[in-house]
Amino acid sequence: MKKFFSYSALALMMFSPLALASVSLSQPKSTEFDKTIITEAEHHGLSRIELDKSQTFTVLNNxxxxxxxxxxKGWVREVQPVCFVGWSKDGKKIDQFMPTIGQGDWETVGCHKVESVGLISKKDDENAKLAVIYTIEASDHYGNDYYVVGFNKSNDIFYDESTTEKFQNSYLKTIADLRKVYQK
Known part of the structure; x- marks a missing residue:
């Protein structure tokens, strides 16, 4: 009975969408999503949309x-720079769109640029976590801020508010630094 349970648990872990054993990032082979992400950003009230292709990645699991x-990045009323994250499961249509820095909790700062994107979870973590480090514009200085996303059972992304909040006011500068703190 014990052996059956072990095999069943192992099989369940191997086939569970949350069992993201070997998640990696690569540059997208196609940019068919360009027009649809721009349309989606405009639908959210942004203009002068710029895509950051150097920080756009295909997410792979095994x-x-x-x-x-x-x-x-886009602009609200030509004065407020807002960064965003889009998620496309098929590389063509946009399944999710999330304004990040410059709106909502971050509306008091503007988004200057995306510094880096990377995995912060351990290789064998049940749920993969990706972090985005932004350079933000305040009234008299530049700084860094963070946005963490995770994956649910349907391979949709979600904003991981509690992990993001752990990094606030931490002055971490790199994905490696975020990964070290997250994995403690």
Missing amino acids: GKVLGTLIQG
Whole structure:
């Protein structure tokens, strides 16, 4: 009975969408999502949209494509710079769109640019976590801020508020620094 349970648990872990054993990032092979992400950003009230292709990545789990995490920036009323994250499961249509720095909890600062994107979870963590480090514009200085996303059972992304809050006011500068703190 014990052996059956062990095999069953192992099989369940191997086939669970949350068992993200070997998540990696790569540059997208296609940018068919360009027009749809710009349309989605405009639908959210942004203009002068710029995509950051150097910080846009296809997310793979054991070599299988989960989707593409798209980074971009636009302007609200030509005065407020807002960064956003888009998620495309098929590399063509946009499944999710999330304004990040410059709106909501971050509306008092502007988004200057995306510094880096990377995995912060351990290789064998049940749920993969991706962090985005932004350079933000305050009234008289520049600084850094963070936005962490995770994956649910349907391979949708979600804003991980509690992990993001742990990094606030931490002055961490790199994905490696975030990873070290997150994995403690």
